[in-house]
Amino acid sequence: MNTASRKNLFILSFTLLVVMLGYGMVMPIMPFYIEHFGAGGTELGWLMSTYSLMQLVSAPLWGILSDRYGRKPILSVGVLGYAVTLFMFGLAKSFAMLFIARSLSGILSSATMPTAMAYIGDNTPQQEKSKGMGQLGAMVGVGVILGPLMGGLLSTDSLSLPFFIGSGLAFLALLLVIFLLPESRVPKSDTGKQASPTREVYLRILFSPAGILLLLIFIMSFGMTNFQGMIGLYVVDKLAFDTTQVGTIWMLMGGILILAQGGLVGPLTKKFGDLNLVKVGLLGGSIGFVLVALAMNYITVMLALGFFILSLALIGPALNSYISNFAGEAQGTVMGLNSAMTSLGRVVGPLWGGCIYDINIEYPFYSGAVTLLLGLMVSLIGLKSQPPAGTNP
DSSP states (O other), X not given: OOHHHHHHHHHHHHHHHHHHHHHHHHHHHHHHHHHTTTXXXXXXXXXXXXXXXXXXXXXXXXXXXXXXXXXXXXXXXXXXXXXXHHHHHHHOOSHHHHHHHHHHHHHHHTTHHHHHHHHHHHHSOHHHHHHHHHHHHHHHHHHHHXXXXXXXXXXXXXXXXXXXXXXXXXXXXXXHHHHHOOOSSOOOOOOSXXXXXXXXXXXXXXXXXXXXXXXHXXXXXXXXXXXXXXXXXXXXXXXOXXXXXXXXXXXXXXXXXXXXXXXXXXXXXXXXXXXXXXXXXXXXXXXXXXXXXXXXXXXXXXXXXXXXXXHHHHHHHHHHHHHHHHHGGGHHHHHHHHHHHHHHHHHHHHHHHHHHHTTOTTHHHHHHHHHHHHHHHHHHHHOOSOOOTTOOO
C-alpha cells in the first residue's frame, strides 16, 4: 500500500472512529439525559431503535448516491450531518428534540460506513482489500471501547459536554475529508443513458452472487447482536458477575476485535483467501457460542469469549472484501445494502435474543450457534469460488 493509499485509509479510519466514538459516548449518558425530560424506559427503547431503523432504510440510498455522484460528497454530507445532530443533542431542551436529532443522526451517519467501504473497494488491489476493511473494522472497535469511557468521564460535570466534544471531532473529520481526501470514483459523463431505477438495481444485486453474501452478512449481524444484547445480563444472572467483571468482558472483546481486524486479517487473507476465512470464522463462532453457554466461572467465560470474538473478528473484513468483488461499478450500492443488512440484524437480533432469554438464559447462545452453522452451510453451498475482481452483479 503506497503513501497516498495509507493517507486515504487514515482519513477514512479516523472518520469512522469519530462516528463510533459519538455513538459510544451516547450509550452510557442517554438513560440519565432523558430523565431531565421526564422520559422512561419506553422512550429510551424508541430512541435506541430509531437509530438502527433509520440506518436500515437510508444506507442503501446513500450507497446508490455515492455511485452516481462520487464518494467524497456523500461522505462529507454524512459527517456534516452527524456533527450537526450531535450538536443538536447537546442543545436539546425536550424529548421531542432528542428524538428528531437521533432520527436525523441515523439517517445521515448511515452515509459514512458504506461510502468508506466503497472507497476501499474502488481502487484498492484485491490482496489489500481485506487489510483495508480490517483496519476500518478495528477503528469501529476502538470507538466502541473508548466511546463509553469518554462519555462517562466527560459527563461528570455536564451531560451535554460529550455531545459537543463529539460534534467538534466530527467537524475535524469533515475538514480532513474535504481538504485531504481525493475522490476515488469520478462520476461518469452523461451519455444519454438513464440510470437504472433504484428497485431494478436492488433486484439485480439481490439475485446475483452478492445476494448470498448479503444474506451471510445479515446472519452474522443477527447472531452477533443476539449475543451482544444478552451477554452482560447472562453473566450477572448465571455467574453473579459484578460491574468490574462485566466491564472487563467488554474490554477483552474490544481488544481482541482491534488486534484481529487491525493486524491478523490482512496476512491471513493473503495466505488462505477471503472465502476460507469466512468459513473458518463461522465454524469457530458457532463453537464459541456453545462454549460461552457451557462456561461455569470467570476464567472459562473469558477463554470462551476470547475464542468466540477472535473467530467472528475474521469474518467481517473478509466478507466485505469478498462482496466488493461482485460490485463492479456498483460499489456504493452493494456496500449500502451491506450496511442495511447489518442494521436489520441489529434490529431483529436483540428482540429475538430477549424473547428466548426469558424462556431459558442459555437459549440465545445455542440459537446463535445454530444461526452461524446455517451461515456456514449457506457459504459451503452458495459460494464455490472467488470471482474475478470487477465482476458486475
